[in-house]
Amino acid sequence: MMNTADDRPRPYRSELRERQAAETRRRVIQAAVELFSRQGFPGTTVAQIAKHAGVSVETVQKHGPKSELLRHAVELAAFGVEGETDVRATDAGRAMLGARSSGEFATVLGRMVVGINAPAAGVWMTVVGVAHGDAESREFQTQMLASIRLQVEQVLRVVDERGWLRGDVPFDDLVEAVCILTSVETYVRFVQLDGKPVEAYEAFVARAIKDTVLAR
Secondary structure (H helix, E strand, O other): OOOOHHHOOOHHHHHHHHHHHHHHHHHHHHHHHHHHHHHOOOOOOHHHHHHHHOOOHHHHHHOOOHHHHHHHHHHHHHHOOOOOOOHHHOHHHHHHHOOOOHHHHHHHHHHHHHHHHHHHHHHHHHHHHHHOOOHHHHHHHHHHHHHHHHHHHHHHHHHHHOOOEOOOOOHHHHHHHHHHHOOHHHHHHHHHHOOOOHHHHHHHHHHHHHHHOEOO
């Protein structure tokens, strides 16, 4: 039997379902961000994530086990989207690489690091804690750190091309210095453990990048 015009699938219905599914997924991952950050990985259940997101447990389970939700939670918290993100393609990354001087570069980098680390600190430290006893989480942590290092390397090569990078220190050492200075762990130590204001951390990163990485 042939479909009549009324029987044919309507594109707008499909688009609506896709938008609804995407919104549901975002609520689930955002709930995971908030609960993992506040309660840790062992203390957070799928049922709690479902309740926080306003969906059923079955809906949460469709988006993966807790370990997968944790990975996506890190991505969403840090960059606002899921999946590996090239920081150079973000607004903050473009502003950083659009700097007209080495000093402006350091200042924008400090601001960008706050924008990434402040919302991601809780859920990333959950990953760090879980990675000690969970191979899957440890692999994700290793992959994320490798990805971050690669992106730092790519940014510093641009900085080097502009003549802003100091030349008396091996390039790999400068990459490691930026990775350490801009890490979530440094943010946590500076702001959460030492109790210093976020503005002081931002200024610290900018100043440390100028003194440690950039040519004088």
